[in-house]
Amino acid sequence: MKGKIIVVSAPSGTGKSTVIGHLMQRPELRLEFSISATSRKPRGAEQDGREYYFLTPEEFRRRVDTGEFVEWEEVYAGTCYGTLVSEVERVTGSGHNLIMDVDVKGAMNIKKHFGDQALTIFILPPSMEELENRLRSRNTDTEESIAKRLEKADFEMSFADRFDIRIINDSLDDAVEASAKAIKDFAK
Ligand code: ADP
Numbered sequence: 431m432k433g434k435i436i437v438v439s440a441p442s443g444t445g446k447s448t449v450i451g452h453l454m455q456r457p458e459l460r461l462e463f464s465i466s467a468t469s470r471k472p473r474g475a476e477q478d479g480r481e482y483y484f485l486t487p488e489e490f491r492r493r494v495d496t497g498e499f500v501e502w503e504e505v506y507a508g509t510c511y512g513t514l515v516s517e518v519e520r521v522t523g524s525g526h527n528l529i530m531d532v533d534v535k536g537a538m539n540i541k542k543h544f545g546d547q548a549l550t551i552f553i554l555p556p557s558m559e560e561l562e563n564r565l566r567s568r569n570t571d572t573e574e575s576i577a578k579r580l581e582k583a584d585f586e587m588s589f590a591d592r593f594d595i596r597i598i599n600d601s602l603d604d605a606v607e608a609s610a611k612a613i614k615d616f617a618k
């Protein structure tokens with residue numbers, strides 16, 4: 431049987447990667463992470479082929495031109511991210527459910543492309559103040575990058591209603607539990 435697609439979006443700093451990390455530890459969900467391509471440089475301990483396929487801006491553009499992406503977006507000015515066709519086929523073809531971390535526009539495009547095969551989940555921060563706290567405490571972004579991410583957050587929040595479900599990441603355990611239940615119901 432072909433696997434399903436789970437799309438997770440949230441303003442940067444909400445805790446989406448943390449939630450996804452916990453979901454991935456539940457074997458009953460049969461999740462495999464979709465590794466996106468990006469034109470940004472690795473951050474902290476990130477490794478090529480693990481968090482992202484890190485491409486130069488030129489290589490990213492070349493792959494856009496040769497039609498290798500299901501979707502791609504310039505998420506931040508000058509920085510592109512995209513989902514490779516090969517990545518979707520590799521995972522869903524093996525019967526696993528593909529979990530994706532994409533921006534809000536990418537999520538809408540994936541839903542349009544895959545319809546009922548995809549479940550879109552929007553994760554909300556408890557408040558904008560807490561979002562800023564989390565971005566700072568993560569200790570991975572420059573002031574400039576934090577400002578860019580906060581500036582984008584209001585725009586991203588305006589998409590929340592267009593997702594299949596919304597989950598608030600206040601208590602991490604509750605957010606993981608609610609997400610796991612939604613995925614189990616969807617992918618059974
Ligand atoms: P995102 O992937 O959405 O950009 P991260 O998963 O990197 O966000 O989380 C941002 C920061 O917030 C990290 O330092 C993480 O440990 C912390 N965090 C995640 N979820 C919670 C939560 N429920 N309560 C408090 N801190 C959290």
Ligand code: 5GP
Pocket residue numbers: 439440441442466467470501502503505511512513531532533534535536537
């Ligand atoms: P970060 O630089 O914090 O890792 O990610 C920045 C943003 O890029 C996040 O909002 C994330 O959801 C988005 N993103 C990551 N991969 C993709 C992708 O393949 N496609 C799209 N459209 N957005 C992505």
